Amino acid sequence: MSAVSRTSDDGAVEHRRMRADARGNADALVEAATTVFAEAGVAAPVRTIADRAGVGVGTLYRHFPLRSDLISAVFRRELDACVDAAEEMEAAMPPGEALDAWIMRFTGFVATKQGLAAALHSGDTAYEPLAAAFATRLVPTLERLLSAAIASGDISRRVDAAEFLAAVANLCHGGGPSSRASGREARMVRLLLAGLRSPAD
Amino acid sequence: MSAVSRTSDDGAVEHRRMRADARGNADALVEAATTVFAEAGVAAPVRTIADRAGVGVGTLYRHFPLRSDLISAVFRRELDACVDAAEEMEAAMPPGEALDAWIMRFTGFVATKQGLAAALHSGDTAYEPLAAAFATRLVPTLERLLSAAIASGDISRRVDAAEFLAAVANLCHGGGPSSRASGREARMVRLLLAGLRSPAD
Amino acid sequence: MSAVSRTSDDGAVEHRRMRADARGNADALVEAATTVFAEAGVAAPVRTIADRAGVGVGTLYRHFPLRSDLISAVFRRELDACVDAAEEMEAAMPPGEALDAWIMRFTGFVATKQGLAAALHSGDTAYEPLAAAFATRLVPTLERLLSAAIASGDISRRVDAAEFLAAVANLCHGGGPSSRASGREARMVRLLLAGLRSPAD
Amino acid sequence: MSAVSRTSDDGAVEHRRMRADARGNADALVEAATTVFAEAGVAAPVRTIADRAGVGVGTLYRHFPLRSDLISAVFRRELDACVDAAEEMEAAMPPGEALDAWIMRFTGFVATKQGLAAALHSGDTAYEPLAAAFATRLVPTLERLLSAAIASGDISRRVDAAEFLAAVANLCHGGGPSSRASGREARMVRLLLAGLRSPAD
DNA sequence: CATGAATGAGGATTCATTCAT
DNA sequence: CATGAATGAATCCTCATTCAT
CATH class of the missing domain: 1.10.357.10 (Tetracycline Repressor, domain 2)
Incomplete structure (x- = not known):
């Protein structure tokens, strides 16, 4: 990201991106999962969470091999x-x-x-x-x-x-x-x- | 007003005026669904119910075109x-x-x-x-x-x-x-x- | 059918029924197939045709064992x-x-x-x-x-x-x-x- | 204006910026679809195309979520x-x-x-x-x-x-x-x- | 003879999970 | 380490066809 903060048309996404850089993927995933779980329940597709966190599904599985690991973290x-x-x-x-x-x-x-x-x-x-x-x-x-x-x-x-x-x-x-x-x-x-x-x- | 006709206020097929074998299957399906729903919830695979009732999936769909029809019947x-x-x-x-x-x-x-x-x-x-x-x-x-x-x-x-x-x-x-x-x-x-x-x- | 011609809310159906009595199922089937083929093509579900003719599918198969038999007849x-x-x-x-x-x-x-x-x-x-x-x-x-x-x-x-x-x-x-x-x-x-x-x- | 970007005016996934193996599969799918469509029409089973391309059905759906996307690509x-x-x-x-x-x-x-x-x-x-x-x-x-x-x-x-x-x-x-x-x-x-x-x- | 119930193969689509890049 | 492409099992649903009633 360059000097200009690239004013986004979606503040939330931008925010997520920024913090993802700062805090690492694991945190971004927990953040994303919190939202997704609230919207679609804890049985929501993994892909949805990975997408929302701006990472690949592989990364999600690296940090949280079991779905329950992610749920626990959110919890x-x-x-x-x-x-x-x-x-x-x-x-x-x-x-x-x-x-x-x-x-x-x-x-x-x-x-x-x-x-x-x-x-x-x-x-x-x-x-x-x-x-x-x-x-x-x-x-x-x-x-x-x-x-x-x-x-x-x-x-x-x-x-x-x-x-x-x-x-x-x-x-x-x-x-x-x-x-x-x-x-x-x-x-x-x-x-x-x-x-x-x-x-x- | 207990045993009124209650013919087709849901999608399920008429129960009276049905061939004996057909009614038998319908009953077996409701029975099977009752058990399966209690064990695995109302989202259980259709096949599970059909198998348990000893009929093909087609038969299940004949009697209960929508999943909710079967749930209604059980209910x-x-x-x-x-x-x-x-x-x-x-x-x-x-x-x-x-x-x-x-x-x-x-x-x-x-x-x-x-x-x-x-x-x-x-x-x-x-x-x-x-x-x-x-x-x-x-x-x-x-x-x-x-x-x-x-x-x-x-x-x-x-x-x-x-x-x-x-x-x-x-x-x-x-x-x-x-x-x-x-x-x-x-x-x-x-x-x-x-x-x-x-x-x- | 009794003396009164039971004025129907659907003249076409009534008409089909009457003629089915008079002409036999085979004709009713050809009639139905003609309409259905025109609307949905010759690959339309058999059931659709049988229903429209007011007969069971078994009857359709008795008269026209092959789909092409029915097509030929229509033709x-x-x-x-x-x-x-x-x-x-x-x-x-x-x-x-x-x-x-x-x-x-x-x-x-x-x-x-x-x-x-x-x-x-x-x-x-x-x-x-x-x-x-x-x-x-x-x-x-x-x-x-x-x-x-x-x-x-x-x-x-x-x-x-x-x-x-x-x-x-x-x-x-x-x-x-x-x-x-x-x-x-x-x-x-x-x-x-x-x-x-x-x-x- | 022959080789313009033409990136996503249909539903198919972007072709450039794709991993080599992925592009290879996409091409194989288009190739396979071309043959299968010519032989069995555009309504041919998805599985047939996937098999012919040597990939799983999931891969086909990844690249061409809609059947029409694949047809468009072939076209x-x-x-x-x-x-x-x-x-x-x-x-x-x-x-x-x-x-x-x-x-x-x-x-x-x-x-x-x-x-x-x-x-x-x-x-x-x-x-x-x-x-x-x-x-x-x-x-x-x-x-x-x-x-x-x-x-x-x-x-x-x-x-x-x-x-x-x-x-x-x-x-x-x-x-x-x-x-x-x-x-x-x-x-x-x-x-x-x-x-x-x-x-x- | 007519009926329509039952069957089950066939085809579509989704998604968790693995693994090459 | 991260990525996201590939896989294929699981599930849904439809319909042609047979056969007991």
């Missing part, structure tokens, strides 16, 4: 941010509110992971490391939030954190590629949260 | 039973209990319909008759149950019946082919039902 | 009329005009025989009887017309009648299913006829 | 040569002879394009670029030849160039796969040319 980038957000919330609000806030935050995280739940439950052993990341990072976070809310009396039911997390994820996309209607999903998640408040049966 | 076989069950429950127990009981009944119905939600939300117009059946049979049933439970004071929140139904369906399989763990799902559905009891926010 | 029905027309023309006008008139008549005959030329040249031995009918009925007719026109001095070139007939047929449809633009075709046929008038090279 | 290879030949003929002989010579040259070109006319008239939009090439390259060439021959008095009738070209093409194969008998066809084309000499009616 983890946001996982940390989501986990970190919990601490701020715990510090800033009472347990019950923190719980609600974080679940809605998690909702936003999972909303762009079309087909993730399906992959996780596919039984394919390739996805086990992914499930493990789920279990070791997110589940403990939620457990902490739930315990605090129970201790403070904000919620009255005990639920399994992993189960609850999976339920929220499922509510956010029944498997369909382009689940719009985030309002619908949010309402049902809130109903689930309300369930935690109602006396146990 | 409807149990849809009626599920709808009918509501009446008995309404007669036998108070509104709140009837609501809970029917939702759990619906859970059992939907549990074996892997990928159905995904198909419904795929945007593919072929699935519209299926979505319509959902809307015209199940949604009104749930609306009736919800209204009664509100009137009796058993539940305190109003929710959209279609939305609630979709949520329950999603909770029962995140899209993954072989969702085991029906206990997990039932617990989360009960939590959603509990949410209906908690005071609206 | 011959009009072949005779075309041949007969020549005699009238010969009697009513001078040789040159009669030749032109008959060729244009033949043009009308061949215009509805989409794909016939292709079938004839396909090399498939099944079409030999068809080619034979062509040779024994149409070719002699044209030979007579050509000879008379040469004798009278109306045309100056000798051409092979079979060749000329094939050429006219080809001009009338290049193989495409729905050759419209009959004007275009007629103009080119007339040019060919004009060629007969120009002095031999 | 254009000879189109230019045919158009170029006109200039030489115009320079070397009187208008009337040049016209005849070029038409016979065109005859040779079209003789191996079995089913081309049918494809062109099929109404399938995929063939539009092909028809366009026909219209923008061949038709103007013939128009020039016809005008010159009229100006010199060599021919006496005006005809539409596109129409005449189509007629010649049709005469060269009525759609049948293996039109032998090039003598027959040449004779009829000459008759059409003779028609141009006869006084208009």
